[in-house]
Amino acid sequence: MFKVETGNELFLMSAQGPPPAAGVEEVMPAVASPEAGLVTAARGGDREAFDRLYGLYAPMVHGILLARVPRGEVSDLVQDVFLVAFRKLGSLREPSRFGPWVAMITRNRAMDFYRRARATEELHEELAHAGRPSAEAAEALAAIRALPEAYRETLVLRLVEGMTGPEIAERTGLQPTSVRVNLHRGMKLLREKLGTKGSER
Numbered sequence: 001m002f003k004v005e006t007g008n009e010l011f012l013m014s015a016q017g018p019p020p021a022a023g024v025e026e027v028m029p030a031v032a033s034p035e036a037g038l039v040t041a042a043r044g045g046d047r048e049a050f051d052r053l054y055g056l057y058a059p060m061v062h063g064i065l066l067a068r069v070p071r072g073e074v075s076d077l078v079q080d081v082f083l084v085a086f087r088k089l090g091s092l093r094e095p096s097r098f099g100p101w102v103a104m105i106t107r108n109r110a111m112d113f114y115r116r117a118r119a120t121e122e123l124h125e126e127l128a129h130a131g132r133p134s135a136e137a138a139e140a141l142a143a144i145r146a147l148p149e150a151y152r153e154t155l156v157l158r159l160v161e162g163m164t165g166p167e168i169a170e171r172t173g174l175q176p177t178s179v180r181v182n183l184h185r186g187m188k189l190l191r192e193k194l195g196t197k198g199s200e201r
Helices: 035-043 047-066 071-091 095-116 123-128 135-145 149-160 165-172 176-194
Strands: none
Touching: 035 047, 035 071, 035 095, 047 071, 047 095, 047 149, 047 165, 071 095, 095 165, 135 149, 135 176, 149 165, 149 176, 165 176
């Protein structure tokens, strides 16, 4: 029922702006969102409304999973996440919090994957069997996945899924300042791992 289309290549871009001196894991307060109406409609059985939610949030879910699980498992897990979300939509208290709620389901599903897996593949093995991205993209993804979790997730959403900083904040529920800090520090660490200096903007 649902499909995700993503490219095999990873495009590196500079993080924007200097980092504010703010906390990294603060969560945004609930605010009204255009998605709230779609959630309400989907609860009433409107499949098209849920399809639209899927279209809006699938890149975020894909990025969060890509930062955590073997690349070859991501597509199937994206479907799992949205099946869980569809079944549990009635338990979402605030329709405007759909994004952070789905992000939480996604992170939990990634943890479940490792609890259930009998053996996990090394990153170079999984990349070698999943679409064969370029050596440069594989190296960048491996470097990103070696970073601390907070940086890893935001960098994948930015560099792989192509989401802007404000989009990441809006979808995940993180404060925009936290996203900027994560992107700035994460890009600095990533450049160090890849041995590139890049230009600060």
